Amino acid sequence: MIYTVTLNPAIDKTIVLDKLSLGQVNRSIYSRDDIGGKGINVAKVIKNLGHNVCALGFIGKENSDYIYRKLNKCGLCHDFIEVDGETRTNIKIVEREEGIFTDINQCGFSVDNLDLEKLIKSLKIKLMRMMLLYFLEVYQRELVMMYTKLS
Secondary structure, X not given: OEEEEEOOOXXXXXXXXXXXXXXXXXXXXXXXXXXXXXXXXXXXXXXHOOOOEEEEEEEEHHHHHHHHHHHHHOOOEEEEEEEOOOOEXXXXXXXXXXXXXXXXXXXXXXXXXHHHHHHHHHHHHHHHHHHHHHHHHHHHHHHHHHHHHHO
16 A cells, blocks of 8 residues: 655646636636645556555545545545645636636645644554564565475
8 A cells, every 4th residue: 555645635626718807707618626735646646557545644624525525536545634624725727728827726724733643643553554564474475484394
């Protein structure tokens, strides 16, 4: 299992239009929402390459259900620590005529020391499990070889 950590995830709302007219009402051609953040984006790529991956980190309690639904829909394993507040929404504006991309990124939620301690504890537990599985696999092979020699 590969683990990725996302400390500041986001809902990325991409809005595509022909041209943005400032100070005017603009009609979009289409829009879509994606769940992002560096660790989540890396986890999506790893999963698409056929490997087992789990996204870890923090997520805002206020809109966590929506994010979990989106992650589950793409079949991505996740184990986030919920913190007070809302996961940020970033707006991505794509102007097709000029090929201009504009990002408006919100600030993320605050994480306190208790939240950080929870994440560190979770990472330590996962690391210990991975080490235990590795050692069991190595020693299992050695025990089989020893048993074969004794038989």
